[in-house]
Amino acid sequence: MSSTSPPKIKKKRTLKSPLQQHLLQGTDLGILSAIFLVPLFLGGRLGAGQLALFSTAGVMALCWLTFQSLDESPKYRVTRFEPILILAALLLWFQCAALPPDWIAMLSPHIGETLSLWQGNPEATYDLGGWSSISLTPAATRQGLLFLIAYTLLFIVTTQRLRHVDDIEKVFRWMALASLGMATIGLAQYFFGNGRFLWSYAHPTITTDGSAKGSFTNGNHFAHFLMLGAGPLLWWIMKESVAETETRTHRSRRKEFQYQNERPFLAWTLMAGMGVVIFAVLMGLTRGGALALAISLSVCVLVCWSRGFISARLLGGLTLGGVLAGGALSLYGLEEVSTNLNDWEVDRWLIWEANLKIANDYPILGTGLGSHFQSYRSYLNTPLFESRFSHAESGYLQVLSETGIVGLSLLSLAMLFPLYWCLRGLQFSETRQEVILFAALMGSFVANYLHAIVDFVWWVPACMTLLLIQAACACRLYQITRRRHESRKAEEPVVHFPRLIVWGLTSFAALLCGWLVQESVGVWRGEQEFQAFQRKALINVEADDSMGASVGSSYARAENTDNGFSPEERQAYAQRQVVEQVSLLIHASLKNPQDAELRYRVAEGYLIYFELLQSKSDNPMSTPQIRDAVFASEFENVDDMQDWLKRAFGNNVQFLFAAFQHTKAAIKLCPLQGDAYLQLSQLAFLDGAGPDSVERCLQQAQQVRPYDADVLFELGRFEWSQMQYDEALEYWKQAFHQEIRTQKRIIRLVAGPLGPAKFLKIFEPDWQALRRIVQQYRLLKDESALKEILPLYAERAIQEAGRENNPEPVRAWMQAAVAYQELGQSVNAERCLVAALKRYPNEYQLHETYGKLLYTMNRMEESEKELRWCLTYQPDDVGLRKRYELAQHKRLQSKSPIRLTSGQPSESGTPQ
Template identity: 70%
Template sequence: MSSTSPRKTRKRRSLKTPFQLHLLQGTDLGIMALLFLVPAFLGGRLGSGQVALFAAAGGMAICWLLYQCYEESPRYRLTRFEPLLILAAILILVQCSELPANVIASISPKIREILPLWQEGESATYSLGAWSTISLSPAATRQALPFLFAYGILFVVTAQRLAHVDDIEKVFRWMALAAMGMAAIGLAQYFVGNGKYLWTYQHPMISTDGSAKGTFTNGNHFAHFLMLGSGPLFWWFMKESVTDTDVKSRRSSRKEFQYQTQRPLLSAVLLGGLGLIVFAVLMGLTRGGAAALGISLTVCLCICWKRGYVSARMLGGLMAGGGLVVVGLLLYGMDQVSTNLDDWDVDRWIIWEANLNIAKDYPILGTGLGSHFQSYRSYLNTPLFESRFTHAESGYLQVLSETGLVGISLLGLAMLFPIYWCVRGLRYAENRQEVILFAALLGSFIANYLHAIVDFIWWVPACLTMLLLQGACACRLYQITSRRHRSDLKSEPAIYLPRVIVYGVTCLVVCLTTWMVRDAVGIWQGEKEFHAFQRLAMVNSEADDAMGERTPRTLEESYEDAGQVAASLTAEQRREYAQRQLVNQVSLLIHAANMNPHDAELQYRVAEGYLIYFEILQSHSDNPMSTSQIRDAVFASEFETKQELYEWLERAFGSNAQYLYAAHAHTKTAVRLCPLQGDAYLQLAKLAFLDGAGADSEEVCLQQAEQVRPYDADVIFERGRFEWSAGKYDDALTHWKSAFHQEIRTQKRVIRLLAGAVDPPKFVEFFEPDWPALRRIVKQYRLTGNEAALEAVLPLYAERAIKEAGREQNPDAVRDWMQAVSAFQELDQPLNAERCLVAALKRYGNDIQLHETYGKLLYSMNRMEEAEQELRWCLTFKPDDPDLRRRYELAQSKRLQGESNIRLTSGQPESPPQ
């Protein structure tokens, strides 16, 4: 049995064997890996970062347990934090465990309301069964368990490893070095980078350009990591700048330590490192990160000043470091930094409101840990907003929406522990070093809690890892200092365990670590395949003329764009090229899904790929029936069993039928993993007939999609298509108009579907497009060669372009003027085009593009002298442009020829009168 006191019959060893020392070193290596290795993989967010996190946490736990096996009296030092870790694990297990329907209805009645397709009953014409978990993304919630285990053991094992203040100081030095190294990497990548992480890894969607972000996905997480390391670095600087001499302050009775040092070079390096961190945070262009760093250092300085540990000379040194930071900002981007710090986004208010609404509907246990990426879309109604929120931009709101009041209560209790340890520890601290250690820790915790209001920084493994390590340091420092002052604490609170229990726990940790690492390796491999798919899709993507970015969202879009990329090929060659690209993309998705079968969105993408591939094969087969035609034929045939249906499909479509069934299987897997995917239900509406469902299954699936994605543009678009097929044309147009203004890619679908079929003036009048949408409409008419439609819509297009060009603070005003000029030229109205160019040149007189276009226009109007002047001006800036020089020489030649003709005419004698 375990005991809280050591066995009196045994004497504890004071000397360690070499193997025990190696085990302690292994534990230390695990801590170092958490600080230096995990952040290198995009802050631990990549699959490789998860492998590093789980391996490091499990490895340090195994080393420590083996070390305890060799102790005379194996013991576990209590931190009082263990009950919260256990309760958190229970919460996750409850969320992802299968529960009776009545229990789920009592805890989260909203689930029954939004998942009608998951209700069993005689009245249900088509059902997917009964939903049986509190979490609406149970696969993602289960994946949170390995993270909780890793975070728990790294906190607990670190608390066991830190036996003395010297051990805490050693970890502090590591944290300071990690922050300094990350700041150096971030600035180096920003100033001399190539857009790749560590100059080697190219993420398909993220670049290191734009701001300093180190090895993190954005500047906010980068800045938070540096903030957490700034406190330990401040402590290290203070430690190196003190002697044993103290003097009385003339201002008060406080003791004041003189700023002296035995190692001035190290102090200078540390002070420079602190300035480097401040500079890197500011170059990260993040308001929250800059504020968090300021709060952390302010708390440290205030506590040290109050205790008399900051002298005027030391303040002078810190101000000198701050001066260097200001000089750096003046040289590199002060305007950009100040502009960014003053610019508060509206996006946060949007996503905060959505999360508050989620919390109202799921108040007790939330929607499930890890479900935010899917759940918020049921509440966010933001027309033409293309961003996707991976997190809630607030740690507290995300915890509240995902875990309810139970989870936020556990979080509140967990946050009190470090504050209590630091505040109480400051009362017990006897010397300068302990006070500064507590000050650095308290500054980090307060800044972390405040920063979490505006960002979910706990979502980043590297940031949470350093925070938990600091929590373990605070716990141990409090225990060490409090034991000296409390007579009732003669020994540390600990449990002495029989060796057999330690052996059993070691075996358990080995098994759990093996399972976690193996699962993370699968996620890592699947992630590599998915990133390869994203890169291939980006190659085939079409740059949107209004956005200026390549943002493919679906395989269908990528397939369509692939046929446009190879425009120089014949129609047959383009089709073959697009088909090859699609096969490559689907193959990558299949491999990714096999490696990571618990990703709901990945399963849907695979299903989408199979269905598109089936449609392509069918369009070139002997029996070219589409999926919708096959579905109608099945409904008309009224097969009695699924086997009869399967045999008919095989006879009619041969091997192509396997892709239809594969799409169906992956679609159902996707909605089982997460029933909030509206797109998956839209696809299921096309394939439900394979389950033997009746003709009404399409509307049932569509209604389910509307429940979970009421504002999704694709869902609204498909509702319009359904209403059109039912003969409700006005309702269909109303839905399509709503979808048109909801999302850009769906807007393109509406344009492709209706722009050629509806009279252009009526189309524009009904859909009321804004300027970017009108540009897409004109682009579609140009692609289809619809001259009549262009002639009808270009006057409005030109008028709108002129209005947009005159808008204040329009960064693309020159482009809009050029659009108006192009429209008037297509309408064969050169005088109107000239008026636009003259107006544009009055405001942007040094723009080469405007001058060159004006010169070419004058040339086409046979005004050679003016054209020559404009083109000559352009040649001073573009002397090596052969086309421009050729046109200038032609204008000059024609002008001279015209002058010669005039002279010859004026010199001829008059004809004699007849």
């Protein structure tokens, strides 16, 4: 036995039965699964990852409780962390529990101000009753509670299983291997991948391209997982690199260790593995992950150095590993990595500001755990187009906005426990073995806490499970060192239970785990159906140009909308696609009925299908037209209205009612969905609502989504229908720069009626929007509008071509030239092309366009020259060769005119 090993405490050990040994092995298998299996399912974020996590926690709990029930003296080792876990569970339960209105008004008064349609006002012509929970996404909060239960089981059972330092070291080796394995997968996938996760799973919206990700959705979470395993890996390196012979010098009280390892190959292999981990983190192209890794290793080395457990040779080996990682980085992506590390995203500051506003409005208990994806959109007033923030880019801000001051206080207390265990444990530690273990844990905790400032890493189950296992290791190591430091054979803080109570707890745990697994199976199966729906490329529906219509026009695949298909074939194809896609959504919602956004999508699909059926029926009225007809008819009761709908529209009306039911269900699951209120404004008449329900639903949509482009667009349409044109244009002006899809809808709707001058003055389009406006006028074949707008378009195109960092300057030059050609200004078009060719002399498209332009200008000799140049690159282009032969033939028949010598745009940037 080495001199650095902790003294063994003699215990009376009882032999375990084979069944008990198998139960202990099952518990160990659960810890292994949490470390190695859960991360493979996109870091545990997939439904399959949730199922793996819940099953793992359940198996661990049942194995351990069954083991205890068979033990001679069942006991529970107290961690003193239990009150935090219990309070956290009570907080989440309280957030999603049904509460009296007075409690809601007292604890979260802003809910009443935001949900005006939920006040249960008997004087209102239409409302949705009263909102009764603190959480604005109670289903998501309930799901968060399930995760908390699984995490609690994982932490508690791990602390019970780790009896000795040897057990902790075994878990450390597992975590180190998991980190090294994930780093290897990430690098192999990055350099030799096929875009699929683990070369097999193709996510509908995420690929493995762009950076090293491993089995995570982005490089940041991947890097954080590696960071959590880097501390245990460094511990393993130090354990294998330094011999177990301790010496002292008369000049220093520091301990020195001789390098006499019996397994040098393993030590150097582990050092090379550390280099792989460092390189993988850097190839993840994430600032936060790289800094977290640096902090973790630095804290670990600093703690060991302060206790004299770092040798110069070991430092040299670690430095060599860093140098190797840097050398590999210089070969692959050094410039890209440095660019990403130095670039600070503006989006992060914006979402932080939005979360601070949420916390200001919901200070005590927040908006509910898991509500961020819905709640932030009530506060973010920035045109980020299609960007969506699943989390707050800061763990602390997200906890504050979702759980308020109460939740943040609990989090702060929870974070103090691991730090206390490590700091106090270091004071009690008397051996090198224990100091290095505590140092590795301390580095992980400090880096985790600091990384959480700029990312919500606790949102990723794989990272959270590894952190909890390390917290369990810190707790047990502290208890072991403290007990030895007290120099007495005092019993550990344990609670002994009668066997009957343990069996009762085992039965309860079985029911609890069965419930967890059942819930996760529903999420997993629903997710499979939803991803099948996503793969069919169902994109957001866009309204027709006509006011009041909402028939989707973009559900057919792009390759099936070519000129080879008739309008009837396109409509039939679109109908088949909608049927398939809505069917997938229905199956997904049946398996996961608590997903609010999924229920809304089902409602949207039903409504689209109804509109498609109506468009080819004998009575082709759209939903808004049906609504207006019902309002005008003033039926005495809902039954009379429904009878009329069935007579007028036959079986089609069942899909309208289905859309209405799913819309209401979606809103009840989450009252922050602005799109759902927009849909409700069209369908509330089915519930007997009057004409003013339209305005009330739109106002509610505006309250929960004041900056949403779709909401602003529909508000504009409503004001336009009320002949409030100035108000309508003001809403549309706000929506114009928020989202590209809505921008296109506004252009299609009002570009023609307003005319170019007024449209440009009101909406102030940027270059991309100006391109869409010109495209719309071309589709309308509005010659007068084109004559008015094309000069400005050409001038802006020239400016865009000269803009620094423009990724498509050639395209801008071409657009300017085409605009001048449409205006009949061939000379200006030529000047643009000549200027572009001077900058990009080998651009094929410029030469081809210039050759065709010269042909139209009857300058055959020059046209022949340009087209001949093009034929050297495209000799098989039949149309190009035919034009070249015609130019050659005409040149031989007549003399070419004198060539233009100017060839440059004017100083102002606009050809004259």
